[in-house]
Amino acid sequence: MTSVLPGEPAPLLLSVIELLGYPNLRPLYERLGYRVHTEFAVRKAIAFLRKEKPAVIVADFYFQPDFRDRVSNLESLLAAAQSLKGVKVLVLHESAHEHALERLRQRFRIDAALTLPAREEEIGALIRGWGP
Helix, strand or coil, X not given: CCCCCCCCCCCEEEEECCCCCCCCCHHHHHHCCXXXXXXXXXXXXXXXXXXXXXXXXXXXXXXXXXXCCCCEXXXXXXXXXXXXXXXXXEEEECHHHHHHHHHHHHHCCCXXXXXXXXXXXXXXXXXXXXXX
């Protein structure tokens, strides 16, 4: 559970779900003490980051070999998140896309990455360890 002083709002977690390849994790995030905002498109998540600063971003990653100038769905989101100090980034990915994720990690800060299907306990322990 995150520690929040009385009268303070709970920290914000931005969940970016484009693939819907895993269960709804909102109840987990809320049990950990976060307010949760979910976006289903990276474009909308970037617009949200211009208005709000989450403590944590959890986003799914997918590799698209047909992109000409990008590796995946996340470059623009990660670029926007780089300027937000203190924001932790967790990426959920398929094991088959590990090579592409490593290319992305060479260019952008990703605090943690978990292979799908990630267990709730694993995600919870990681986020809990970051604290507010």
